[in-house]
Amino acid sequence: MFEEEQNQAAERIQLYCREHDLFPPPLEWKWIPFSGHWGVSTSFFQTAAEEARQKGIKFNVNERAQEIAQSVAAYLGTPQGFERVEAVRGYLNLYFSSAEYSRRVVDEVLARGERYGSGSPNGQRVMVEFSQPNTHKAFHVGHLRNVILGDAVCRILEFAGWNVVRANYIGDIGLHVIKWLWNYQNYHLGEIPGEDKTRWMGDLYAEADRRYEESKEVEAQVRALFARWDRRDPEIVALWEKTRRWSLEGFDQIYETLGVKFERVYFESEVEESGKEMVKELIARGIARDERPEGAVIVPLDELLGTDQKYRVLVILRSDGTSLYSTKDISLAVKKHTEYDLDRSIYVIDVRQSLYMQQIFKTMELMGYDWAGRCYHLAYEIVNLPGNVTMSSRDGTVVLLDDLISEATARALEIVKSKNPELASSEQQMVAKAVALGAIKYSMLSRDSTKIVTFDWKTALDFNGQAAPYIQYAYVRANSILRKAGGYPSEFHAALPEPGASELELVDLISRFPKEVQRAASELRPLHLANMAYDLAKAFSDFYNQCPVLQAEEPTRSYRIRLVAAARQTIGNVLALLGITAPDVM
RNA sequence: GCGGGUGUAGCUCAAUGGAGGAGCAGUGGCCUUCUAAGCCAUUGGAUGCAGGUUCGAAUCCUGUCACCCGCGCCA
Numbered sequence: 001m002f003e004e005e006q007n008q009a010a011e012r013i014q015l016y017c018r019e020h021d022l023f024p025p026p027l028e029w030k031w032i033p034f035s036g037h038w039g040v041s042t043s044f045f046q047t048a049a050e051e052a053r054q055k056g057i058k059f060n061v062n063e064r065a066q067e068i069a070q071s072v073a074a075y076l077g078t079p080q081g082f083e084r085v086e087a088v089r090g091y092l093n094l095y096f097s098s099a100e101y102s103r104r105v106v107d108e109v110l111a112r113g114e115r116y117g118s119g120s121p122n123g124q125r126v127m128v129e130f131s132q133p134n135t136h137k138a139f140h141v142g143h144l145r146n147v148i149l150g151d152a153v154c155r156i157l158e159f160a161g162w163n164v165v166r167a168n169y170i171g172d173i174g175l176h177v178i179k180w181l182w183n184y185q186n187y188h189l190g191e192i193p194g195e196d197k198t199r200w201m202g203d204l205y206a207e208a209d210r211r212y213e214e215s216k217e218v219e220a221q222v223r224a225l226f227a228r229w230d231r232r233d234p235e236i237v238a239l240w241e242k243t244r245r246w247s248l249e250g251f252d253q254i255y256e257t258l259g260v261k262f263e264r265v266y267f268e269s270e271v272e273e274s275g276k277e278m279v280k281e282l283i284a285r286g287i288a289r290d291e292r293p294e295g296a297v298i299v300p301l302d303e304l305l306g307t308d309q310k311y312r313v314l315v316i317l318r319s320d321g322t323s324l325y326s327t328k329d330i331s332l333a334v335k336k337h338t339e340y341d342l343d344r345s346i347y348v349i350d351v352r353q354s355l356y357m358q359q360i361f362k363t364m365e366l367m368g369y370d371w372a373g374r375c376y377h378l379a380y381e382i383v384n385l386p387g388n389v390t391m392s393s394r395d396g397t398v399v400l401l402d403d404l405i406s407e408a409t410a411r412a413l414e415i416v417k418s419k420n421p422e423l424a425s426s427e428q429q430m431v432a433k434a435v436a437l438g439a440i441k442y443s444m445l446s447r448d449s450t451k452i453v454t455f456d457w458k459t460a461l462d463f464n465g466q467a468a469p470y471i472q473y474a475y476v477r478a479n480s481i482l483r484k485a486g487g488y489p490s491e492f493h494a495a496l497p498e499p500g501a502s503e504l505e506l507v508d509l510i511s512r513f514p515k516e517v518q519r520a521a522s523e524l525r526p527l528h529l530a531n532m533a534y535d536l537a538k539a540f541s542d543f544y545n546q547c548p549v550l551q552a553e554e555p556t557r558s559y560r561i562r563l564v565a566a567a568r569q570t571i572g573n574v575l576a577l578l579g580i581t582a583p584d585v586m
Numbered sequence: 587g588c589g590g591g592u593g594u595a596g597c598u599c600a601a602u603g604g605a606g607g608a609g610c611a612g613u614g615g616c617c618u619u620c621u622a623a624g625c626c627a628u629u630g631g632a633u634g635c636a637g638g639u640u641c642g643a644a645u646c647c648u649g650u651c652a653c654c655c656g657c658g659c660c661a
Contacts, residue, residue, distance in 0.1 A: 049641040061641035296659040309588045315659045465609045
């Protein structure tokens with residue numbers, strides 16, 4: 001927002017260095033890392049070090065950097081747009097003119113509204129595949145991290161200027177489905193699910209898997225059933241269609257609760273046949289090797305690429321000719337790029353599949369697809385239970401999503417009722433839902449994807465501290481002030497008061513938002529925005545405690561009301577990017 | 587054996603190669619005020635270890651230790 005002034009200052013610094021025969025520093029402005037200071041800084045350590053090298057003399061780099069910083073500071077005086085220039089320990093700090101800049105920031109935020117912070121369209125299309133639930137299985141907290149991360153990444157990329165295609169890829173066929181069907185046919189035929197379809201499907205899957213593991217005979221029967229599926233036996237297909245729908249209806253409920261939408265939903269069943277065709281093509285082209293009947297059909301990646309134990313071997317078809325996950329994935333990758341002209345293709349999949357993803361991408365490369373290099377595996381660590389227990393639907397070691405949401409909502413409702421008893425019951429419900437879902441989402445987005453999340457109820461239901469409710473609360477407070485003020489003045493009073501420290505801190509953070517959006521988008525890390533949301537809320541709370549708004553004298557009153565409006569807008573925008581609802585009251 | 591990840595305060599985690607931070611837990615304060623889901627104060631650190639690169643390393647490189655995860659017919 002202040003690039004012009006920064007560039008001017010940078011040019012003058014470069015000029016000074018040339019005139020004084022100094023190595024010009026790479027002028028990368030950084031935020032002054034002290035709270036309560038508003039400006040940018042650069043350092044002269046490189047300049048000093050370079051000078052020492054060239055002149056062949058030894059001196060203390062830190063001291064020399066400080067000398068240079070001081071003389072540059074003297075040379076700059078007070079450039080246009082800044083109110084103070086200071087040399088500190090080798091750094092040159094430039095402080096913005098507070099009144100002028102806070103005015104500019106607030107004007108910008110209020111003018112752009114919910115688009116504040118967004119980037120201009122970059123003309124590039126990216127597909128983000130995420131969620132990928134399996135029908136006929138449970139949906140648990142482990143799956144939740146994927147949905148929340150994928151959704152946030154989509155929101156952020158879109159806001160940053162990308163054309164985003166949100167894709168889901170549902171595992172509606174495969175061994176797990178056949179196992180489920182076998183169990184249903186033998187033990188539950190005719191039964192239909194109750195209200196909670198996903199739970200019921202999951203329970204039956206656990207049961208099916210237990211029977212499958214317990215007996216060799218069952219395994220054989222399941223294989224036989226898989227063969228009937230492969231022949232598209234009408235009876236099996238009909239049963240599959242009916243039971244599959246139950247799962248899909250359950251998923252729709254979940255996505256609606258979470259506020260997640262998809263533009264293109266792929267099914268494994270729709271790429272199974274084309275996948276098998278591709279296997280034939282791969283064999284014909286000598287990329288895949290058919291080792292049947294003794295072995296399976298494989299792509300010997302290390303052999304083909306001349307690598308050693310790096311890409312290993314990818315199995316793309318079972319020895320009995322039935323399809324694998326990989327059979328379908330190679331076909332899906334092609335389908336995605338045929339349907340959409342993609343500049344990037346992102347797969348949000350857990351980190352345990354890293355090798356597998358590289359194998360798929362390499363296979364695409366071997367087939368000659370130029371887009372293979374533009375596929376990216378966005379890996380995230382799994383959600384474990386205490387004691388490093390992996391959530392597993394077959395072992396029943398899961399926390400079901402539905403249980404987490406109802407427990408969190410009940411807890412939040414209890415708090416809303418005690419904090420805000422006069423609120424209408426329906427509104428209390430809405431607030432509780434926003435708080436509960438916000439807390440769940442924030443806890444997953446506020447830690448890096450490379451970190452394992454250990455789920456425990458105590459932490460999951462803790463609404464204090466660095467958590468979504470704190471941020472939502474700041475938003476609500478801002479909203480409350482604006483409600484009492486009856487909106488905010490359409491423009492600033494001519495004579496703007498000099499902002500205080502907490503006001504500056506708040507404006508400073510607000511002004512950083514657009515850059516954080518770009519950073520989060522380019523690194524595919526919502527974490528940056530989760531941190532920013534908290535910092536903003538903290539700065540607002542500080543301002544709230546130190547600066548009376550409604551009771552203040554004019555023109556301070558008007559100025560602060562507009563600042564509150566800008567803060568509310570920015571906090572709302574950040575939360576929206578994280579998929580978190582900002583309630584009007586709490 | 588090969589590959590990947592993690593290691594920062596008692597615990598859970600942040601930190602664009604640059605001036606080490608939060609939250610929780612602990613201790614002590616603050617509601618007649620725009621909502622106390624809040625605020626203030628206070629306690630806390632050879633960034634696993636050893637080298638290297640650099641003016642400067644939690645961050646980059648090499649080695650090493652610990653834990654986790656992958657590595658041919660699960661997804």
